[in-house]
Amino acid sequence: MKGSLLRLVTIAQNTLTEALRQRVLNVIFLSGLIMVGGSFFLTNLTFQEEFKFLKDLGYAAISITGTLVALMGAAQLIPAEIERRTLHTLLSKPVHRFEFVLGKYLGLIALITIMLGIMSLMFGAVLYVKEQIVLAGLQGVAESEQGRQVIASVLAQSRDPQLLQALALIWAKLAVITAISVFFSTIATSTIFIVCTTLVVYFIGHLQSVARQVWLQDMHTASFLKNSFLAMVAFLIPDFQTYNLIDEIIAGNNIRWGSTLEILTYSVIYVGVALVTASLIFEDREL
Amino acid sequence: MRPWVWAVIVFTAWTAVKVPWEMRLARERSLLMYGTEVPMTFQMRDQLGQGLTIAALGGFRGIAANFLWLSVTTAWEDRQWVRLRSLAEMVVILQPRVSFFWENAGWHMAYNASVAAEQFNQEDRGKNNVESRRWIMQGIELYERGIQALPDQHKLYEMLALVYQQRLGDYAKAAHYYEVASQKNGAPVYLERFVGFSLEKAGKDREAYDYWVKLWQSAGEHGPGPRRWKMIEEHIRKLENKLNIPLDKRLFVN
Numbered sequence: 122m123k124g125s126l127l128r129l130v131t132i133a134q135n136t137l138t139e140a141l142r143q144r145v146l147n148v149i150f151l152s153g154l155i156m157v158g159g160s161f162f163l164t165n166l167t168f169q170e171e172f173k174f175l176k177d178l179g180y181a182a183i184s185i186t187g188t189l190v191a192l193m194g195a196a197q198l199i200p201a202e203i204e205r206r207t208l209h210t211l212l213s214k215p216v217h218r219f220e221f222v223l224g225k226y227l228g229l230i231a232l233i234t235i236m237l238g239i240m241s242l243m244f245g246a247v248l249y250v251k252e253q254i255v256l257a258g259l260q261g262v263a264e265s266e267q268g269r270q271v272i273a274s275v276l277a278q279s280r281d282p283q284l285l286q287a288l289a290l291i292w293a294k295l296a297v298i299t300a301i302s303v304f305f306s307t308i309a310t311s312t313i314f315i316v317c318t319t320l321v322v323y324f325i326g327h328l329q330s331v332a333r334q335v336w337l338q339d340m341h342t343a344s345f346l347k348n349s350f351l352a353m354v355a356f357l358i359p360d361f362q363t364y365n366l367i368d369e370i371i372a373g374n375n376i377r378w379g380s381t382l383e384i385l386t387y388s389v390i391y392v393g394v395a396l397v398t399a400s401l402i403f404e405d406r407e408l
Numbered sequence: 409m410r411p412w413v414w415a416v417i418v419f420t421a422w423t424a425v426k427v428p429w430e431m432r433l434a435r436e437r438s439l440l441m442y443g444t445e446v447p448m449t450f451q452m453r454d455q456l457g458q459g460l461t462i463a464a465l466g467g468f469r470g471i472a473a474n475f476l477w478l479s480v481t482t483a484w485e486d487r488q489w490v491r492l493r494s495l496a497e498m499v500v501i502l503q504p505r506v507s508f509f510w511e512n513a514g515w516h517m518a519y520n521a522s523v524a525a526e527q528f529n530q531e532d533r534g535k536n537n538v539e540s541r542r543w544i545m546q547g548i549e550l551y552e553r554g555i556q557a558l559p560d561q562h563k564l565y566e567m568l569a570l571v572y573q574q575r576l577g578d579y580a581k582a583a584h585y586y587e588v589a590s591q592k593n594g595a596p597v598y599l600e601r602f603v604g605f606s607l608e609k610a611g612k613d614r615e616a617y618d619y620w621v622k623l624w625q626s627a628g629e630h631g632p633g634p635r636r637w638k639m640i641e642e643h644i645r646k647l648e649n650k651l652n653i654p655l656d657k658r659l660f661v662n
Contacts, residue, residue, distance in 0.1 A: 170474075170477070170508050173474065173506070173508065174474050176470075177470035177471050178471065178474075181467075181468060181471055184467065266596060266597065266598060266634050267596070267598075329430075330430070330434050333430070333434075355427055355430075356426065356427060357419075357423070360430040360433070360434065361467065362434070362437070362467075363430065363433050363437065364467065365437065365441070365467055365469065367467070368441070368467075368469045368470045368503065369440055369441060369505060371470055372470065372503060372505055372506045373506075374440070374505050376440065380436065380440075384433070387433070390422070390425075391422075394418060394419060394422040397415075397418050398415040398418055398419050401411040401412060401418070402411070402412055402415050404411040405410060
């Protein structure tokens with residue numbers, strides 16, 4: 122057990138080091154940082170509501186960057202091991218295949234967590250600068266009752282502790298996308314194939330609830346083919362709309378931590394199932 | 409058994425839990441986002457069109473609403489009120505739980521569009537007034553829908569009261585909405601006073617007096633502060649004289 126854990130950590134560490142050296146991932150990350158920083162200037166387009174605009178753009182930048190890193194990371198790292206035949210060397214040592222899959226996943230998750238952390242810090246700094254600029258403009262009205270209300274509203278928007286919940290939800294969504302990408306990389310060797318299939322799942326995942334709705338509504342009248350297709354979408358693909366609570370958090374509406382934790386639990390279970398399935402398929406694969 | 413068979417078993421076991429769980433999460437989400445358990449996807453597609461619906465479903469609902477709101481501001485600058493109305497409608501469908509959108513959409517209708525209608529044709533004032541009132545009622549309708557989406561926030565009740573007070577001169581209704589607004593969490597203290605002012609303006613002196621007295625008696629301390637007790641005292645004194653309240657029943661004798 123301890124040996125297995127050590128092997129997992131070693132594979133994860135190596136995956137992280139290798140990923141940090143990947144130019145593509147670094148370019149994506151840099152673009153993400155520019156997008157987060159650039160959201161500050163885009164708020165100048167708005168009439169009032171700069172904070173909502175800023176938060177929407179900042180979180181979208183974090184989410185898009187994370188998604189690209191998750192997609193590219195898994196699609197590049199596992200097939201590369203097979204192509205370079207380093208996987209054979211690795212598996213000739215006492216390393217189980219499931220340890221390899223899990224270790225790769227953990228390495229990628231570590232990478233995503235680090236990137237998410239850095240981008241969140243940068244976004245926090247952008248938010249703080251915006252807050253200070255807005256507060257400086259309100260100095261003249263600070264004494265009146267309405268002025269105090271406006272200042273309280275600014276602080277509530279810029280220092281909303283619920284923003285941490287939004288970050289947790291983005292992280293959970295990225296964890297699921299990474300797991301799906303790792304799953305596909307255990308059955309295919311082409312990077313383009315893995316990226317494309319994961320992207321398809323990503324897009325269908327955002328429309329999965331529509332498919333489920335149609336399936337449940339028209340179950341008795343629809344054709345067998347239509348029913349089978351919609352049921353397959355509902356059963357296999359995760360409902361990525363679950364994570365859209367982020368919009369509500371950004372809008373300043375109160376979302377219970379209980380709801381966030383439930384979505385985190387859902388994500389962890391989905392990741393677990395995807396990785397177990399990926400490991401079982403990888404066990405059977407001819408290398 | 410072959411490993412892939414186990415893979416199928418694991419995934420099948422998960423799907424038995426997955427779909428009911430996702431359906432429950434979707435119901436809760438719908439309740440949180442739209443205030444109804446009814447799935448909004450189809451209504452959204454009908455009203456927003458394919459592109460915006462996909463943006464909304466894709467997790468970019470906030471951004472889609474923000475960029476549409478920029479068009480609302482442009483329509484306001486160009487004085488294109490019908491366009492503004494339809495754009496604002498899309499925004500509030502996308503993010504019905506954002507008070508700012510309801511507040512400003514209602515304000516554009518009840519103030520900007522209705523005042524523009526009042527000034528549209530100097531020769532036919534009767535027609536202008538009818539058109540102006542139509543826009544005011546659109547503003548009221550938006551506020552009322554906003555209140556349904558955000559029943560716990562004071563701001564939309566306050567805005568609705570303002571429209572009744574400033575645009576329709578219906579002070580009794582204004583007083584009612586100010587009172588509801590003042591009872592919401594985080595409501596500013598001045599709303600309490602606005603209830604009394606509006607009741608007086610509506611000519612309901614007795615009700616206004618009872619209200620001021622109730623407000624005075626609701627707190628032990630009457631020192632300086634945001635509640636402005638001195639102002640409340642002045643109104644009670646004025647109404648005691650106006651209503652000829654017997655001396656033994658007055659709050660302030662001197």
